[in-house]
Amino acid sequence: MKIIKPVIFFIVICLALIIEATFFSRLKIFGASSNIILVIVISMSFFISERRAFIYAGIAGLLEDIFIGSMIGSNVIVLILTVYLVRTYSSRIIRENIITPLFIIFISSFTYYVLMALIIFIAGNSHLLNIEYVQNIIFGSIYNLLLALVIYPISYLSLHNHRGAN
Amino acid sequence: MKNNSTNKDKRTKTIMIVALIAVTILIRVTNNNTIGLAPVESFFKEMLYPAQNVTNSASNGVVSFFKGLVDYKDVKEENDALKIEIADLKSVNSELIQYRVENENLRLLLNIKEVQKDLTIVNAEVIGRSIKDWYKTVTINRGYSNGIRENMPVVNYSGLIGRISSVTNSTAEITLLTDSQYGAITGVTTETGYPGIVIGDETGRGGLQMIQIPSSANIMVGYEVVTSGLGDLGYKNIKIGKIKEIVNSLDGLMKKAIIEPYADFDDLHFVGVIIKQEIIKEDIIATTSEDVEK
Numbered sequence: 500m501k502i503i504k505p506v507i508f509f510i511v512i513c514l515a516l517i518i519e520a521t522f523f524s525r526l527k528i529f530g531a532s533s534n535i536i537l538v539i540v541i542s543m544s545f546f547i548s549e550r551r552a553f554i555y556a557g558i559a560g561l562l563e564d565i566f567i568g569s570m571i572g573s574n575v576i577v578l579i580l581t582v583y584l585v586r587t588y589s590s591r592i593i594r595e596n597i598i599t600p601l602f603i604i605f606i607s608s609f610t611y612y613v614l615m616a617l618i619i620f621i622a623g624n625s626h627l628l629n630i631e632y633v634q635n636i637i638f639g640s641i642y643n644l645l646l647a648l649v650i651y652p653i654s655y656l657s658l659h660n661h662r663g664a665n
Numbered sequence: 666m667k668n669n670s671t672n673k674d675k676r677t678k679t680i681m682i683v684a685l686i687a688v689t690i691l692i693r694v695t696n697n698n699t700i701g702l703a704p705v706e707s708f709f710k711e712m713l714y715p716a717q718n719v720t721n722s723a724s725n726g727v728v729s730f731f732k733g734l735v736d737y738k739d740v741k742e743e744n745d746a747l748k749i750e751i752a753d754l755k756s757v758n759s760e761l762i763q764y765r766v767e768n769e770n771l772r773l774l775l776n777i778k779e780v781q782k783d784l785t786i787v788n789a790e791v792i793g794r795s796i797k798d799w800y801k802t803v804t805i806n807r808g809y810s811n812g813i814r815e816n817m818p819v820v821n822y823s824g825l826i827g828r829i830s831s832v833t834n835s836t837a838e839i840t841l842l843t844d845s846q847y848g849a850i851t852g853v854t855t856e857t858g859y860p861g862i863v864i865g866d867e868t869g870r871g872g873l874q875m876i877q878i879p880s881s882a883n884i885m886v887g888y889e890v891v892t893s894g895l896g897d898l899g900y901k902n903i904k905i906g907k908i909k910e911i912v913n914s915l916d917g918l919m920k921k922a923i924i925e926p927y928a929d930f931d932d933l934h935f936v937g938v939i940i941k942q943e944i945i946k947e948d949i950i951a952t953t954s955e956d957v958e959k
Binding site: 627 | 685688689691692693695696703705706709710713716717720721724727728792793794795796797798799800804831838845846867868870
């Protein structure tokens with residue numbers, strides 16, 4: 500069972516990458532794209548153990564980095580840090596009440612883009628931090644919130660019974 | 666017992682710090698790796714290719730359906746405008762055929778045998794776009810097995826759109842001209858032949874600009890910009906766009922031209938990769954427009 504779960508997660512992330520590259524990359528909101536991987540990882544992190552949430556964030560970040568093919572490791576760091584912040588500051592949320600988790604997903608999207616900006620700057624790619632990036636921080640977070648309306652309930656239905664299981 | 670726990674905490678912290686340093690180094694190392702793919706990346710992309718191809722076809726249908734609903738009112742107007750454009754292009758085309766006859770006859774008079782530069786183009790479908798907006802790339806369904814290599818120019822019916830930045834066996838990634846760092850190519854104005862570097866603008870919103878132009882350079886709004894053939898792209902006269910604005914630098918020494926690209930970088934479906942440009946030596950002497958058309 501312990502082997503099957505990461506395999507399923509691997510497949511889910513691969514499918515999410517494909518859907519993001521082929522479908523959601525063409526459906527932009529005010530020029531901003533979504534980040535399904537982030538929404539999936541954060542949604543799942545509410546229902547699994549802290550250790551597993553970090554591992555899954557690392558795997559998802561690595562797959563995303565390999566798919567993009569540049570600055571490998573950036574998504575690993577940023578996703579793990581985002582999950583860490585979510586776990587630290589949202590340990591007492593009521594998971595059954597959808598409003599609070601959605602609000603946390605919105606804030607964590609915002610945090611993700613800010614942390615990524617920091618990594619981009621450290622990596623010496625400050626030319627990427629332009630008006631479009633700022634636009635992405637705001638509208639991208641809203642877009643992720645809309646996606647979370649679908650992804651969070653799916654995570655809840657499929658994972659809330661397994662909470663605490665390692 | 667407490668000592669054991671403290672040691673464990675220390676060890677975890679050390680591991681985390683080491684991992685963080687290692688990943689930071691990895692980011693720096695792979696940051697400049699803009700051309701080419703590591704074997705792991707190549708394998709992963711190749712593995713996802715079949716599913717990506719299928720998903721792209723499905724998403725094409727969904728996106729077209731919604732786009733059709735939104736754009737329905739504009740379709741008739743667009744259709745009428747296209748009919749007029751086709752009629753105009755037909756008259757321009759017949760005029761160009763006459764010029765071609767004249768040109769070839771003059772070449773024969775001057776004893777120039779190299780009359781045509783033939784382009785070998787591989788057509789491909791766009792099957793994916795970058796999942797991060799700050800990378801201006803798209804993925805196509807043709808790769809190494811189709812003769813595609815890194816740095817080859819990519820065009821669509823409107824003009825140049827970018828160059829190949831990485832290739833797997835059955836897919837290739839195109840870095841678009843609008844990328845403000847790696848999309849840079851050398852261009853010239855058709856009217857005056859003045860050179861400059863064409864690159865994506867700083868806003869990242871898909872505009873182009875021609876930089877490194879001295880303030881005394883003879884360029885004007887409305888001039889057409891094409892590839893110069895210099896640098897690693899190596900292909901001449903591929904259309905890029907038209908100059909829509911000229912901006913002088915604050916020190917007054919240089920200026921830059923804002924270019925309206927011919928290609929719509931947000932609406933790429935089919936593209937052509939120029940894999941070869943060779944000079945064809947023609948033996949047939951063309952003397953009339955009928956000969957040229959044949």
